[in-house]
Amino acid sequence: MKKIRDERLILKNLQNTRIAYLIQTVGILGILGYDLVTKGLDGMRENPLWLAFMITTVISAYLSMSISADHENNKKSPKKSLSISLFVLVIISTIVGFFVTFTEGFTIIDGVIMGGILFICGLVPLIYIYYLRTKRQDENFVE
Amino acid sequence: MENKVRIARIQVNLTQQQLAEKIGVTRQTISLIEKGKYNPTLKLCLDICYTVNKRLDEIFWVEKERDEK
Known part of the structure; x- marks a missing residue:
């Protein structure tokens, strides 16, 4: 063919x-x-x-x-967006970890593991979108 | 999109099939471009222009419509 x-x-x-x-x-x-x-x-x-x-x-x-x-319009700098998202992610993972720790039948280690997993799972797309945004900004500057 | 591919092609004595073979596309694509039913990429436009010895603006230029907002 x-x-x-x-x-x-x-x-x-x-x-x-x-x-x-x-x-x-x-x-x-x-x-x-x-x-x-x-x-x-x-x-x-x-x-x-x-x-x-x-x-x-x-x-x-x-x-x-x-x-x-x-x-999206690129008024915000990628670094600022990344730090805001990281802040939100840390808060969410901490809250979830905290609640897991105080749930019956779970220890503090479970809470830390659960929060850690959530944090890592959220971190990957955040870093990826940060990479995309910085790359796009670099492309925009070459004019 | 309106264009003058058909006129330019006839001027250099090529059939749709011959033009298509020279550029490396199918005859149907040439036919659709001539009818204005397919928007070729800039690369294909250039290939057509090279083959019929015309400039891009001679074949594909259309005046901006006045009644457009």
């Missing part, structure tokens, strides 16, 4: 892939929804489709971050 070089067909191909992806997502959601109704939340999460769905959702969220970084 010859490689398609026609730009119109490449574009059309991408649009077709998007339609297929949409249908696939609807199918996955349908299957997971059926599992949710018949087997409950835990039964649904045992289905490997759940993992596939979550991975695709996370990847699509990360990819759309680069679009929103370009779309």
Whole structure:
């Protein structure tokens, strides 16, 4: 098979892939929804489709971050946005860790671990969006 | 988008198929561009111009519509 070089067909191909992806997502959601109704939340999460769905959702969220970084107006400096988000993240992780510690059956170590996990999970997208914003600013300055 | 690809192509005695082969796209794409139903990228516009020996503005320039806001 010859490689398609026609730009119109490449574009059309991408649009077709998007339609297929949409249908696939609807199918996955349908299957997971059926599992949710018949087997409950835990039964649904045992289905490997759940993992596939979550991975695709996370990847699509990360990819759309680069679009929103370009779309937003860049009046605020990336450093300021990063410090505000970090502050909010630290507060949220601390509160969650604090509540876990004082929940019956959990020790202070569980609280620290829970808060730490939450902090790291939140830190990754924050750093990524900071990287995107600084990169975009550098691109803007080259004029 | 309106353009003068068809006129320029006939001036250099090329069929849609020949022009398409020279540029490396399909005949359908050339046909859609001539009808104004497909917006080619700047790269493809340039390729067309090189092939028919015209400048970009001679083929693709359209006057700004006056009644536009």
